[in-house]
Amino acid sequence: MAEQDDILEIRKSVRHLCDQYGEDYWLQLDRERGYPTEFVRELTSSGFLTVLIPEEYGGAGLGVYEAAAVMEEVCRSGAHAGACHAQMYVMGSVLRHGNEVQKKTYLPAIAAGELRLQSFGVTEPSTGTDTTNLKTFARRDGDEYVINGQKVWISRIEHSDLMILLARTTPREQVSKKTRGLSAFIIDVSAAIGNGLEIRPIESMINHHSCELFFDDLHIPADNLLGEEDEGFRVILDGMNAERILIAAECVGDGRYFIDKASAYARERIVFGRPIGQNQGVQFPIARCYTEVEAASLMVEKAARMFDAGEPCGAEANMAKMLASEASWRAGDVCMQTHGGFAFAKEYHIERKFRETRLYQIAPISTNLILSYLGEHVLDLPRSF
Numbered sequence: 001m002a003e004q005d006d007i008l009e010i011r012k013s014v015r016h017l018c019d020q021y022g023e024d025y026w027l028q029l030d031r032e033r034g035y036p037t038e039f040v041r042e043l044t045s046s047g048f049l050t051v052l053i054p055e056e057y058g059g060a061g062l063g064v065y066e067a068a069a070v071m072e073e074v075c076r077s078g079a080h081a082g083a084c085h086a087q088m089y090v091m092g093s094v095l096r097h098g099n100e101v102q103k104k105t106y107l108p109a110i111a112a113g114e115l116r117l118q119s120f121g122v123t124e125p126s127t128g129t130d131t132t133n134l135k136t137f138a139r140r141d142g143d144e145y146v147i148n149g150q151k152v153w154i155s156r157i158e159h160s161d162l163m164i165l166l167a168r169t170t171p172r173e174q175v176s177k178k179t180r181g182l183s184a185f186i187i188d189v190s191a192a193i194g195n196g197l198e199i200r201p202i203e204s205m206i207n208h209h210s211c212e213l214f215f216d217d218l219h220i221p222a223d224n225l226l227g228e229e230d231e232g233f234r235v236i237l238d239g240m241n242a243e244r245i246l247i248a249a250e251c252v253g254d255g256r257y258f259i260d261k262a263s264a265y266a267r268e269r270i271v272f273g274r275p276i277g278q279n280q281g282v283q284f285p286i287a288r289c290y291t292e293v294e295a296a297s298l299m300v301e302k303a304a305r306m307f308d309a310g311e312p313c314g315a316e317a318n319m320a321k322m323l324a325s326e327a328s329w330r331a332g333d334v335c336m337q338t339h340g341g342f343a344f345a346k347e348y349h350i351e352r353k354f355r356e357t358r359l360y361q362i363a364p365i366s367t368n369l370i371l372s373y374l375g376e377h378v379l380d381l382p383r384s385f
């Protein structure tokens with residue numbers, strides 16, 4: 001089925017923007033562990049990073065379906081969307097759960113590129129995927145909350161003005177359901193650093209700007225509570241389906257990048273007097289990956305359309321993320337194999353993308369947890385944990 005003209009136009013424009021930042025730009029940033037400040041600024045000022053913000057707050061007012069096309073094209077161009085993707089889905093929490101003052105304060109400034117909301121603080125070192133067991137605690141004290149605890153793998157905080165933080169406000173033992181007693185907060189990052197928040201960058205396999213966070217009596221205004229106290233899990237959960245769909249779209253972009261590269265190389269590389277792509281042993285794995293990426297793309301589209309129609313789409317968002325992250329990883333592996341030894345040369349860019357796309361079978365949710373969600377909630381199998 002052909003895509004509508006408006007989506008094709010979005011793809012073309014994003015691709016044009018990305019072309020100004022070639023793969024050498026991303027290679028250099030990967031080497032230096034640098035942040036693509038100019039790229040993110042331009043993606044914001046051209047309106048692509050804020051497509052989900054409603055028009056009344058200065059955004060384009062489009063849906064996840066359009067946002068997915070943006071992220072896919074960014075990744076297909078060879079860029080690393082991990083530098084900026086969070087703004088798309090994190091701001092959904094402000095949009096759906098923020099009060100009128102919060103929406104008016106933050107959304108127009110985010111849309112105008114004056115504020116960056118790129119950081120999302122959930123994961124903790126001792127709780128892992130068992131989110132409701134998190135220990136970071138926000139204690140109400142008059143018109144403030146006082147926060148203590150620790151987070152890990154919190155990405156882009158050094159390049160963000162705001163962070164959405166999930167913390168406990170009622171101990172787990174005192175709530176009827178473990179998802180209750182958690183609250184979401186908007187943290188002003190620069191005001192917090194040095195005043196109860198310490199940040200330590202993590203040296204990691206990819207250039208994802210992730211940090212450890214240490215909270216030691218961080219005081220924040222009570223007005224920064226997002227949604228209702230003790231109901232923060234809902235605030236976070238709402239954004240998670242959008243996050244999964246958008247990351248799945250990035251994986252589709254990565255997959256298409258690898259297939260484009262593998263096919264081009266297989267057509268050109270001559271060994272034994274003929275293009276390596278003439279050998280079915282080289283051709284078939286690429287064709288198989290193409291099939292897998294196309295199939296994953298259909299699930300991304302289905303999940304995005306359901307999300308935009310306001311239909312429950314937890315299963316579809318999870319399936320899209322799982323299928324696309326596995327398809328992009330296999331396409332990366334085949335692209336490496338097709339390039340032989342040259343796959344290891346950084347100037348070919350494949351090994352960087354190969355490392356980057358590996359993340360998405362683990363974050364924001366690992367494949368096992370998706371399978372367990374489907375087993376329990378879709379297939380009605382006994383809950384295992």
Ligand SMILES: Cc1cc2nc3c(=O)[nH]c(=O)nc-3n(C[C@H](O)[C@H](O)[C@H](O)COP(=O)(O)OP(=O)(O)OC[C@H]3O[C@@H](n4cnc5c(N)ncnc54)[C@H](O)[C@@H]3O)c2cc1C
Nearest residue numbers: 120121122123128129153154155208362363364366368385
């Ligand atoms: C580069 C990077 C960036 C990140 N950015 C952010 C961020 O910005 N904000 C944020 O909050 N977090 C972030 N994360 C954290 C990420 O969301 C978590 O790493 C991820 O959710 C997995 O949690 P974990 O690492 O604690 O794994 P664990 O929960 O310890 O799980 C380890 C393994 O065991 C498996 N497992 C665990 N329990 C079960 C079970 N019951 N059944 C079967 N298998 C199980 C998992 O599937 C996984 O494979 C980031 C992580 C990375 C690596």
